[in-house]
Amino acid sequence: MTLDVAVLGYRFMGKAHSNALARLPMFFPDAPDVHRHTLIGRDEEALADAADELGFEHTATDWESVVDEVDAFYNLGPNHVHSEPSIAALEADTPVFCEKPLAPTLDEAEEMRAAAADSEAIAGCAFNYRFVPAIRYAKGLIDDGELGEIRHVRGSYMQDWLTDADAPWSWRNDEEMAGSGALGDLGAHTIDLARFLVGDAAGDFERVSGNLQTFVDERPVEGGEGTRPVTVDDAYSAQATFENGAMGTFEASRVADGHKNDHTIRIHGTEGSLKFSLERLNELEYKAADHRGYETILVTDGDDPYLDHWWPPGHVLGWEHTFVHENYEFLSAVRDGESFAPSFEDGYAVQRILDAVERSDDGGEWVSL
Amino acid sequence: MTLDVAVLGYRFMGKAHSNALARLPMFFPDAPDVHRHTLIGRDEEALADAADELGFEHTATDWESVVDEVDAFYNLGPNHVHSEPSIAALEADTPVFCEKPLAPTLDEAEEMRAAAADSEAIAGCAFNYRFVPAIRYAKGLIDDGELGEIRHVRGSYMQDWLTDADAPWSWRNDEEMAGSGALGDLGAHTIDLARFLVGDAAGDFERVSGNLQTFVDERPVEGGEGTRPVTVDDAYSAQATFENGAMGTFEASRVADGHKNDHTIRIHGTEGSLKFSLERLNELEYKAADHRGYETILVTDGDDPYLDHWWPPGHVLGWEHTFVHENYEFLSAVRDGESFAPSFEDGYAVQRILDAVERSDDGGEWVSL
Amino acid sequence: MTLDVAVLGYRFMGKAHSNALARLPMFFPDAPDVHRHTLIGRDEEALADAADELGFEHTATDWESVVDEVDAFYNLGPNHVHSEPSIAALEADTPVFCEKPLAPTLDEAEEMRAAAADSEAIAGCAFNYRFVPAIRYAKGLIDDGELGEIRHVRGSYMQDWLTDADAPWSWRNDEEMAGSGALGDLGAHTIDLARFLVGDAAGDFERVSGNLQTFVDERPVEGGEGTRPVTVDDAYSAQATFENGAMGTFEASRVADGHKNDHTIRIHGTEGSLKFSLERLNELEYKAADHRGYETILVTDGDDPYLDHWWPPGHVLGWEHTFVHENYEFLSAVRDGESFAPSFEDGYAVQRILDAVERSDDGGEWVSL
Amino acid sequence: MTLDVAVLGYRFMGKAHSNALARLPMFFPDAPDVHRHTLIGRDEEALADAADELGFEHTATDWESVVDEVDAFYNLGPNHVHSEPSIAALEADTPVFCEKPLAPTLDEAEEMRAAAADSEAIAGCAFNYRFVPAIRYAKGLIDDGELGEIRHVRGSYMQDWLTDADAPWSWRNDEEMAGSGALGDLGAHTIDLARFLVGDAAGDFERVSGNLQTFVDERPVEGGEGTRPVTVDDAYSAQATFENGAMGTFEASRVADGHKNDHTIRIHGTEGSLKFSLERLNELEYKAADHRGYETILVTDGDDPYLDHWWPPGHVLGWEHTFVHENYEFLSAVRDGESFAPSFEDGYAVQRILDAVERSDDGGEWVSL
Incomplete structure (x- = not known):
């Protein structure tokens, strides 16, 4: 077929x-x-x-x-x-x-x-990003209880392509077309990863407090004349609590000078901790219960997630491989009539959280989910 | 004399x-x-x-x-x-x-x-920590305008000595004696550094939103029997805005497994960025305007702050040297009848911010300063 | 066509x-x-x-x-x-x-x-590896004189798949089939990169001194019975001098526990220095003349070598992309009737150096090229 | 007394x-x-x-x-x-x-x-440097057999204070007064650490091959006129084999631009590996037998070597603390009439190896010890 x-x-x-x-x-x-x-x-x-x-x-x-x-x-x-x-x-x-x-x-x-x-x-x-091997590996550690009870979830997504006030306007700067800015574009990834990684262990997001900021109010039209207004955020930050009491902090920026695509996740539990950074996506930093510090794991071994399909250990993958993995999973589910995650339900759940962050920013108070 | x-x-x-x-x-x-x-x-x-x-x-x-x-x-x-x-x-x-x-x-x-x-x-x-050479050097860069207009200030202070629920009770767990927990003990350092580093460039803290959490409600009495209640926070997070519109995010934890004394400051401006981490206190990561990424500067040269008093380049200092520097400055000011910073005024300013974080946590809304 | x-x-x-x-x-x-x-x-x-x-x-x-x-x-x-x-x-x-x-x-x-x-x-x-964008970028810096006169070239290629004495025998352990072991398999890459990067600036390899070692003399036949002899080196090291007086040190190992595909090049000149590591192949560490330390450059911008063909900044490439680049260059040269490097001449030049390292190991003295 | x-x-x-x-x-x-x-x-x-x-x-x-x-x-x-x-x-x-x-x-x-x-x-x-807590800790791991049989010992000591050809002459550039240059000054430290760390596990140095280089033949007299000849090496490299068959590579330079006091030791055994770098002297990178990668250990806990005398975990020590530790050991030995290491015997053993490296450089062949 x-x-x-x-x-x-x-x-x-x-x-x-x-x-x-x-x-x-x-x-x-x-x-x-x-x-x-x-x-x-x-x-x-x-x-x-x-x-x-x-x-x-x-x-x-x-x-x-x-x-x-x-x-x-x-x-x-x-x-x-x-x-x-x-x-x-x-x-x-x-x-x-x-x-x-x-x-x-x-x-x-x-x-x-x-x-x-x-x-x-x-x-x-x-x-x-759910399909980065190191993220899958991290999910396995958390599901196996290696981190114990989750207490802290931190996510940050920093880019710098709008640092310069003269960087041109695009649809991503427009509320009508994009919905929101750094929050929707970058924060969506971070919130989804947080849900994916600790959703089972820490439960749902319970409430959030948000802060959105637009540093540059209008930007020049590319190849044209004049400027157009920026109607979305250049950066956001948020605090959250999870069902089990864990604390979350999240942020993203398009004006973080020196950062190209720096999506970082940190999780601390009662037994161990994890760090992941997208710009070094083949690596996972893992502080196990019997460790004193973080171990840098190169997640490229044959028995790591998806790695049996690729190259020998140490022959690193790139950003685009995540798309191969997700397409493999999605299309297999289509063929086999099985379910697939992340689903629209997941997409909606992320959106609810982003929306709550935005409403919190508007209202100046925590918003329950 | x-x-x-x-x-x-x-x-x-x-x-x-x-x-x-x-x-x-x-x-x-x-x-x-x-x-x-x-x-x-x-x-x-x-x-x-x-x-x-x-x-x-x-x-x-x-x-x-x-x-x-x-x-x-x-x-x-x-x-x-x-x-x-x-x-x-x-x-x-x-x-x-x-x-x-x-x-x-x-x-x-x-x-x-x-x-x-x-x-x-x-x-x-x-x-x-104002007297860490790398922090002084960072302050100089900011004062010289090397970072441009400040947009992001991030501070995190992670320790793990209370990760274990059986770690014994001490005065630091008691509101009467300590005032607050991670917020007062660790957050005070972070807020002071933020004020020191960007206070001139970004202005005062304008408003804050806070989240405090106590994960372990009671702890065993050391060498005794029974437990005593923990009446302070194990961890806090906060968001802030500065007078110039810059965004701040702050957090501290005593239950961040794998982190001993990990005090980290990150600052992004329109022209450059900085990172500092206390566990590598001789280093400063600096993304200058004409750089593509961060440069790792070992702040141990003879013309670096206080370094003419110590050893040749690359012969690193430790945590305790910060006390030598601050005592040198304080006592010289006493002798010379000059002013000294950080002063009680600074200590009070930090306290006001910590207090606002706590009130924000109580009330569930932003608190203006 | x-x-x-x-x-x-x-x-x-x-x-x-x-x-x-x-x-x-x-x-x-x-x-x-x-x-x-x-x-x-x-x-x-x-x-x-x-x-x-x-x-x-x-x-x-x-x-x-x-x-x-x-x-x-x-x-x-x-x-x-x-x-x-x-x-x-x-x-x-x-x-x-x-x-x-x-x-x-x-x-x-x-x-x-x-x-x-x-x-x-x-x-x-x-x-x-000549076609890693960061390596091309490094070559550009050296050719532009940014490093000044070359003084040190260091190359190391560490793997660990033969650390275990029970790792099975393969043709790569056989002198007849492979020629040599770590020296030919890994060292060839390192020597070629050294020639590529500093050949113009520092001149040819002038003489070498080598050391080869086989730690495990026989290995089990995979899926069979008994063992077969290992007739190649598990690791080598070498010293070299270049025409301009620069010093080289090179090594490779298949028994470097904890290293999967860790190919590292370091170059020091009178004006600057470079570090590259294959396991983080999107990054180049560059100490420019006016820097105090190394700047970590993520070589993924649109004007970096080959990057206009791929993704936006920060969306990292993997190991396999180097093959796309070299095939692009080779096939374009075939079509256009142009020359291509690295050529058989380059392959032979590397081989001469490897052979000299081996003869130096045999004879216990430096071998001139 | x-x-x-x-x-x-x-x-x-x-x-x-x-x-x-x-x-x-x-x-x-x-x-x-x-x-x-x-x-x-x-x-x-x-x-x-x-x-x-x-x-x-x-x-x-x-x-x-x-x-x-x-x-x-x-x-x-x-x-x-x-x-x-x-x-x-x-x-x-x-x-x-x-x-x-x-x-x-x-x-x-x-x-x-x-x-x-x-x-x-x-x-x-x-x-x-034998008295750096992280080095003592490393020695303990090796003595406990945690690394298995030693196969590779790598040591590098890079400084850059003589990179500039106009850096002034000093007694350290004179063979009469200093004996040798980078080899004696820096290499002595590296060779001693190698002996200290793996002497018991891998045995003595068996033979060496060396390469010395003087890049700048004369240097200006400080505050005076004219120049004086440089009669020692600016840099050396060496290969070695140990009694148990382990391979060693060593180098030092005073012209490694961007490195202030970068003394690095790496050891690989059949069961694990270690990395230490003096500019981050509170840290040890340890790849244990059941690890996939290196764990970054902050060697500042109360039960780490000498740390019970200092500060709480994470409050890092500096370079000068090594002198406190060695004076404590030496003076205690004097008082108690006990032996002390490193002794003149150790100093002589190091010197024999340095001398062999120099003779190897002169003769162009390996020198047995």
Whole structure:
């Protein structure tokens, strides 16, 4: 059986997923066969070029005609086009794989989650960092109780591409299109990882307190004249408590000079601690119960998560491999009629937390979840 | 001129300062001569032993008789004995050097600050980490504008000595005696460093949001039977905004497994960034405007702060050297009739912020300063 | 024009290069089109499976019939089968890309180099680490004179897969098949990088002194009974001097417990220094003339070598990307009739140095080159 | 009983030891009481100032009159004045503590060792790095067999104070006065640490191969005119084999730009590995048998070597503390009539190896020990 896949969006995420699809046969021979069927976009010329580059047979400018004719629909467009096509696909019982964050607003995310609940098809939210081998390995340690009771969860996601006040405006600076800024774009990843890693051990987020800040109010139009207003946050911070009493601190910034894609997670339990940093994604720092300090583990051994599919120990993987892993899992679930996580339910749960952070920032007080 | 110094307290801090006094002549020959005159405590036998070990000529069990007979009074006792003797000394116009945090409550801190304002003597609050060479060097970079406009200030202080629920009770677990827990003990250091480093560049703390948590409610009595209640926090986190709009995040924990004395400060500006970690106190990570990443600077060159007094480049200093530096500065100020920072005013300012964090935690909302 | 490529060898290197060929169209659209034409091996069944997995149209068990019928011949077999097929291909003026080390003996390497010199086709030796972006970036700094006059070159390549005396025997433990052990397998990479990086600035290797050691004399036959003798080195070290007086130290080990693929290069000049470590291959440590310490550069910006073909800054690459880069360069050179480095001449030059290290070990004295 | 100590030399080492003596009473109360009796030097004025600064009661310009009148004689002068006064003291049965390297030539070292053997007094060679807590801890791990059989010993000592060709000439650049350059000054430390750490486990150095290099042949006279010739090495490298077959590689440089006092030791055994770096002297990297990678141990706990004398965990020590530890051990041995290591025998053993490295460099072949 070959799965026909349609993909909406052909820029950064479009390429990341297309590459993943292209690499499955050689490295995950037990993955379903995939036909890159239709690439969907608005600009016909750019779309044709992209289809050629990314290996798609067809192109389409209206997703309506596509979503019920393929075996899986990938929604990789900007946040404000997540909801309508994804819901249409789910109503047609076409499995959907949607980029994060699920939607620009909680309302839309809620509708998407409802559509997923009503559909017979699975609906995945593409939080790719769950599929970093070191993160999977960390999850295993926590699930095995190696960290004991969780007490602290810290997550930070620092980038610097907006440090310069003259960095140009893009849709990511616009509330209508993006929903929020660093919070939605980066914070969504961090909150999802926190839920993934300690959700079972520490329980749900119970309440949050947030702080959003926009340092640069308007930015120049790229290649044009004048400026456009920045209506989203450049940075956020948040505090949280978990059901079991654990404390969380979270932050992200697009103006953290010197940091390119620095997503860091730290977890402390009564028996041990963990540190992970995305810019060194092959490594996990692990303080075990009988250790005095952190052990630097290179998570590239043959029995590490997904590593039997790749290279010998020490031959490190890159960022893009996370997409291969998540596509392998998603497509296998589609073929086998099994469930897939992170789901729209997970995407919605993250969104609820982000929304609470934003409401807390508005109201100046903690918000319960 | 030789300064007669009396010291209240002969445990951890007593030893750290006594050692500093003892080392001044060899390394800071231009420091005032100091006579370790009187050591003050309650237990006469232990006190006599300590005076012998720490090099004091006299001992006393009542500070009242001492504070107006010496040239400087060091208050190194537990937090709840900071206020009364310090105020008495200041009323006698005896210079006071008091350990941090200034007092267990804001009210007491306020009284101490008032006493300092009314006294002709100087009143120093012994935030020793201001005197780490790498911190001084960092301050110089910020003051010179090398970081541009400050946008993020992050501070974290992690220890793990209370990770184990069976770690014994001490005065540091008691609200009456300590005021607060991780917040007052560790957070005071972090908040002071933040004020020191970016106070000029980013302005005052404007508002804070706090979260305090006690994970272990009672702890066994050391060498005794039964338990005593823990009435302070094991950990805190806080968010802050500064006058110039910069965002702050702060936290401390005594239950961060694997961390002994891990005090970390990170600052991001529009032109550069800094990282400092106390467990590697000879190093500063500096991302300059024309750098792509952080440069690891070993702050041990002859023209680095205080380093002309010590060893050749690369011959690293330890934690205790910070006490030598602060004693050098304090005693020189006493001799020369000059002002000294951090002062009681600084200690009070820190306390106000800590108090606001605590009130924010109580009330569940931001507190303005 | 589409280039028909034949590949001899379908294990580790076969997969690494096949993957690279498969990825070129999406990421290097200006690379020549490649047809994975024929996969060559001995075991027909395994070969058929591999051809299917790696995307080859045909298979062959005799390379003789293939080498003059394709546009490029990749020799990725064990070292002892490098020479004959590569020479045959070159005699047919078929471009050859041969894995390193060029040959198990200097004599064979010499014959291969002569064949390359006599052929109209280009002959590349696949030292993939020259194509790490951070290494290219380092090369640029050295060529620009940023390090001044080179004084020290240090290279170390540590693995630990033979630490355990019960690790099974393989062809890599056999002198006939492999030529040498850690020296040829790992040292070849290090020596090539040293030549690449400082060859222009410091000149040729002038003389070497070597030390080889075999710690485990025999190893168990995998899945069989008994043991087979280890006739190659488990580790080597070497000292070298360069034409300009610079000092070199080199070492490699397969028994360095805790190190998986730890290839490290350090270079010191009169104006600056560099450090690179393969397990963190996206990073370069650079001490510039006006720096006090090393700056950690994440070499993932759009204007870094090859990075315009991949992802945004901070989205790190993996080990396998080096193969994509070298295949891009090699195939472009084949298409354009241009020269390619590293060539067989380079492979031979490395081999001469390795041979000198081995003779120095035998004779107990320095060997001039 | 109070020990009268005489010290020859009042510069860098004079201060390091005087400081150590001054600190013993407060931190090592069970150490012998010490009277800083006489400071010996040539320049009366400078000597008087130094005696005042370093706390000595008397001064002397001729050591002959002093060495038999004190309880211990410290020889901290330049290398060329090590032998005569030390031998005279030993002949008077006065315990001697002599700085490293023991002597500028092997002949002198041999005479000193003979004098020590003939004397009733103990003779210590002040290799202070044996007294770093992390090194002691490492030694314990090796002695306990935690690393298994030793296979690799690597030592590197990098400084950069002579990188600049205009850095001024000093006695350390002169063969007559210093014996050798980086080899004797820095290599002596490394070789001693190697002997200390693995001497029991791997046996003696069996043979060495060396390479010495002088990059800058003459240097300007400080504060004067013209230049003086550099007659010692700026850098050395060496290979070694140990009795048990382990391989050693060693190097040092005074022209390694960006390195201030970077003394690094790495040891690999069949069961585990260790890394130590002097610029982070409170840390030890330890790869235990059941670890996957290195654990970063902060060697500051109360039960770590010497740490019960200092501060709570995480309150790091500095370089100078090694002198306190070695003086504690040496003086206790003097008082108790016990033996002390490192001894003149150890100093001589190091010198024999350094001499062999130099002869190997001269002869271009391995030298057996």
